[in-house]
Every structure is written in structure tokens, then in C-alpha cells.
Amino acid sequence: MKQLLLTLMLMLPTMAQAECLTRGTGDMGIIIERASGSVLVIDTSAHKVLFRVKGLGDLSHASAVFSRDERYAYVFGRDGGLSKIDILCGALDKRVIQGGNSIGGAISQDGKLIAVSNYVPGGVKVFSAADLSLVADIPATATAKGKGSKTVGLVDAPGQRFVFSLYDTGEIWILDMKQPGKPALTKFTGIGRLPYDGLVTPNGRYYISGLFGEDGLALLDLWHPEKGVTRILDHYGKGEQQLPVYKMPHLEGWAVAGNQAFLPAVGHHEVLVVNTSDWKESGRIAVHGQPIFVMARPDGRQLWVNFAFPDNDTLQIIDSETLKIIKTLKSGKGTLHMEFTPRGEEVWVSVRDKDEIQIYDTQSLTLKTRFKAEKPSGIFFTNRAHQTGL
């Protein structure tokens, strides 16, 4: 009997993979393990790792989106791999190598299309979310060197559209996929030098590209694309020495509180505050280093900020009302990413060099618990499935 039990116990891990879980997925998510090419499937209520899914290739800088039924995660890998993971079964459902070197992706409004943006060859490819078959291939403008411009900041927008920026050629393109067989492009050129990332506001109205080669950001009103791209915050950094940038900031999601939005300043130890009614700068917050992610707690009351090398061992929390730093945490070297639980009582933080995930209570700003993960980077919870731009 004892023997049987032991055998059963030994079999459990494999059985779990073969026999899928029967449960809801609303409190689940995935964590990218960047060096080992694997993904952890986690339970955010139980603080538990449910599965480790392996064989996903080069996951440095990998990101993910979720199917609208919150069962599948689509992971965009650096090596051009697009993987569809069944999080209830902890299994790789399908994987294609779609490009040479990809940077991110998005899922369409109706959940049927997955778009991936590529560095090499530059451009965007669109796939069927069901079986990852190719639906459309959109090459980017050729650069002077004859290669397609790198594409960055790819997001979804209402009206079955995708929006992205062209890094080398300074453009924003809208890709309309209402008729999948007839992709329609609207191009905006001369938007500024070296757009490095982009975001869309949660209502899907405004698309914003961060510029590396110039001050300010490029803004496109997707309700009125005919008005063209305008420059916002173009005075920030003027006449000030820009510091060397050891890691590009990320524009992801949209840290908003009331009519104020918060953005990482490139090459400055500052978070920029912008008034969303007139897009004018309304303040700056001096912080510990060059910000990478500026993330608002879902209720907008706090902003959590992490930093570029060599300050990437720190997290700062800002009160969005007073614009004061209320806490500085030494989370450890390689603090790469943060993800709030859907209603914001916790934030999960990946600390690469400690090989761990730290979970903080956002009320007391203290560490609740931690667990091991191999060189973790991106953390993505399933509630992203229902948010435009994520």
C-alpha cells in the first residue's frame, strides 16, 4: 500500500500536466523565466506555482497577451517564436517561429488575431489566434541600409485595429484588420526621431510613442486620425544634459490618476506628470534613477516605479495625490517587472538576480511572501485579457 502511494505521488507531476485543471482562470497568470526559456503558470490567490512550461526558446524581453476566455497565453519570444500556452493544462498548445527577432505583440479587439512586431525583418505579422496560421504580413519601410525598420510599441485599438511605431524611420502606422484578407494601413511619417516604445490609453483613444532621439512624445488621437500626430511635452529635458540611458524605458499600460498621467522621462531621474485634458506638463517627480516602468495601482492612488541599470535594485512608491515618494524598497538587483493583482491589493515583482518573485502588500508596503523562479522577468495576469492595449 505504502509502495502504491509512493508511486502515485511520483506520478503526480506528470499526471497534472496530462490531466488539465478544472477551475476558473481569473486568478491566474504567467511569469517569464528569461534565461531558461520557460514560463511559470501561477495562482495569484494561493501564491502558488501550478506548472512550469518549457521549450519556449529565447525569452529575454518576452511579453505576453491572453485570449479573451483567459485560457491561453500567447508569448512573444526574442527569437521570433510565438507560443500559445494552455494555462489550464500547463502545456504548449502550439508554437511557430514567425520572424527573426521579435519584440512584442497584441491581440485584436475580437480576440481572433494575434499581431507580432519584429526587429528583424522589421514589420508586423498577423496570425490567427486559433491555430497561429499567418493572416497578414506587413513589412516596414526600408531604411537607408536596405533593411526594414524595426517596429516597436505594437498595441491593439478599437475597430479591429493595431497601432505601432517604426524605430528607424520615425513613423506611426495604423493597421486596420476589419477585413482580414485586406489589411489597410494609415501611415504617419516624420513623427520624431527613434520612437522606442508606445502605449494606448485604456479607452483606446490615444496612442503615444516615446522618442529616444528627441524631447517629448508623439501623440495620435485615434478618434481623429485625420488630425495627424502632435508633439506633447516637447520642452521636457530642453537645455538639460540627458544622462546616458542604460536601459530603454517601457511605456506599458497607462499610469493615470484623475486627469494626471505619469510617464518615465528618458535620460533623467524623473517621472513626468502630464495633464490629460490639455497634454501639458503639470509636474515632475525626482526619483532614485532613470525610471523603466511607471505603473499605477489599479485604483490610481499609488505609482510604483522601477529603474534602469545601475539603479535596478530599487522600487519607489509615489503617492499620486501629493506626488511625494512614500517608500523606497531595496528589492534586489535586476528588479525588472511589476504586476498588480486585478484590484490592486498586491503587487508581484520579479527580481532577476535573486531568482525570485516578491509579493508586496500595497496597503502596508511590506513584503508578504516570496518564491523562487529562474531569472524571472515579465509577469502577466489573466485580467489583461479584457484591457485594451495590454
Next chain:
Amino acid sequence: MNLFRMTMLAAFALGSSAVVCANAGPGAQRQTELLHLLRHDCGSCHGMRLEGGLGPPLTPPALRRLSNEQIVATILHGRPGTPMPPWRPFLSPSEAQWLAMQLKQGVSR
């Protein structure tokens, strides 16, 4: 084989051992740190496998057109007007030299 050549060879064989020569390059522990920096911090722009990202690939074929000195200069001083930052605050010239050599040879993954 003359004595001079033999000593040179011995020095080479011992590599970075600090006993041999003070400026033979970074010691073993620092080498590990430098490889970590290369993979993760340079990797944030050049790709963790250095096959390219926002920055160009840093593989031996991609770097063939550059001399060691040019690579060292790029690492230490960056490329103004591009995102490539200067690493002089964090790397000594001999460390940059060592990194350039690793890049030229191809870093084991």
C-alpha cells in the same frame, strides 16, 4: 623555442591569473560579473544571446568589420546620438578590452 617565447606562452596559458601580470585583465570573479553584465545588461538592447535587438547583433561575424580598438572605444564612450551609452563609469579600459575579446571570439551561451 627560445626562453622568451616560452615565458610568453606560459603567461598566456595562465591567462588572467593576477600573479603573472597586474594588468592581464579582470580576475575570475570579475569575469563572471562581466559575462553577467554582457548577457543581461548589454542584452537588454542587444538581445540576451547578443543576436540583436534594438541595438545591432554583437556576434563575431557582425563585429568582423571592427577592430578591437574600435569595439573598446564604442563600449567605453558609447555612440553619441544613438542609444548606445558610454560604459566608462562601470568598466575600466582593460575590462572593456576583455569584453571586446570575448565578443570577437564569440561568447559561449
